[in-house]
Amino acid sequence: SYELTQPLSVSVALGQTARVNCGGNNIGSKNVHWYQQKPGQAPVLVIYRGDKRPSGLPERFSGSNSGNTATLTISGAQAGDEADYYCQVWDSSTVVFGGGTKLTVL
Amino acid sequence: QVQLQESGPGLVKPSQTLSLTCIVSGGSISSGSCYWNWIRQPAGKGLEWIGRMYSSGSTSYNPSLKSRVAISVETSKNQFSLNLSSVTAADTAVYYCARGCCTDGICTFDYWGQGTLVTVSS
Numbered sequence: 001s002y003e004l005t006q007p008l009s010v011s012v013a014l015g016q017t018a019r020v021n022c023g024g025n026n027i028g029s030k031n032v033h034w035y036q037q038k039p040g041q042a043p044v045l046v047i048y049r050g051d052k053r054p055s056g057l058p059e060r061f062s063g064s065n066s067g068n069t070a071t072l073t074i075s076g077a078q079a080g081d082e083a084d085y086y087c088q089v090w091d092s093s094t095v096v097f098g099g100g101t102k103l104t105v106l
Numbered sequence: 107q108v109q110l111q112e113s114g115p116g117l118v119k120p121s122q123t124l125s126l127t128c129i130v131s132g133g134s135i136s137s138g139s140c141y142w143n144w145i146r147q148p149a150g151k152g153l154e155w156i157g158r159m160y161s162s163g164s165t166s167y168n169p170s171l172k173s174r175v176a177i178s179v180e181t182s183k184n185q186f187s188l189n190l191s192s193v194t195a196a197d198t199a200v201y202y203c204a205r206g207c208c209t210d211g212i213c214t215f216d217y218w219g220q221g222t223l224v225t226v227s228s
Contacts, residue, residue: 001169033214035153042202042218043153049212086153090213093166095143095155 002091004098011104012077020072020101022087030089032070034063037084037100046085047072077105108133110203110219118197118226124190128203128219135184136161140207142186143215144177146199154199158206159186193226200224 005023012018022032032050035043045054050065060075074081082105087098114126128142135142144156157167159177167175171190179186190197200221206213 031212035215037153042204042221043215044218045214045216048214088153088215094168095145095158097153097155100152 001094002089002096004087004089004096006085006087006098006101008099009102009104011106012074013106014079015076018074018077018081018103018105020074020085020087020103022070022072022098023068024070024089025068027068027070027089028066030065030091032063032065033088034072035086035088036081037086038082043086074103077103079105081105108205108217110205110217112201112203112219112222114222114224116223116225118193118224119228120194120226121192124188124193124197124224124226126188126201126203126222126224127185128187129183129185130205131184133205135179135186136181137207139209140205141213142177142179143204143206144188145202145204145215145218146197147202147221148196148199156188156190156201195226198224198226 034047036046037043047063051063062073064071084100086100109131111129118124141158141160143158157177159165174191176189202221203219204215205217206215
């Protein structure tokens with residue numbers, strides 16, 4: 001079965017750029033989606049198809065996907081961006097989530 | 107605005123069947139390009155997709171749970187359900203229902219329920 005690997009945690013200073021990676025075999029050939037989950041809340045889509053933002057999402061959120069790594073980039077990180085982030089792909093008609101990365105804004 | 111709301115017992119005994127329902131409002135469960143999912147999250151852990159169903163009745167399940175899972179849709183009531191049999195403590199989690207929709211072949215989860223905690227314990 002297909003697996004997605006994420007770091008358990010990433011820290012970023014307030015106002016700096018955070019990068020959250022998601023590793024998978026030839027993930028660059030797949031459509032990767034990213035979800036943000038704050039404590040006690042359901043996940044929210046922040047990036048789809050690797051680099052597209054849903055309407056209403058700040059331009060600070062961006063994504064890239066190539067080779068074996070997809071990356072979620074948050075520019076000018078704010079305290080409100082502190083959350084868990086999950087990458088997700090489809091593989092053989094099933095959904096696969098990465099293990100999630102806790103982003104801490106210092 | 108589409109809304110999803112999970113309902114069902116918060117406590118299930120080991121070896122029994124966990125049954126949850128998701129009521130959909132603000133949109134039709136028969137929407138052609140959308141499908142209906144169950145996703146769970148054990149406390150302090152990541153998301154695990156359980157399975158999905160189209161309003162047509164076709165299903166797809168997580169291979170690791172396939173032998174114990176059944177998802178069904180009641181279009182007349184605009185709701186769908188999850189049955190997970192032979193539960194153990196490892197099935198204790200927050201269970202979310204979520205809508206997935208596809209545009210140009212790209213499918214994402216756009217609406218989620220608030221989640222409901224199900225504990226498996228005697």
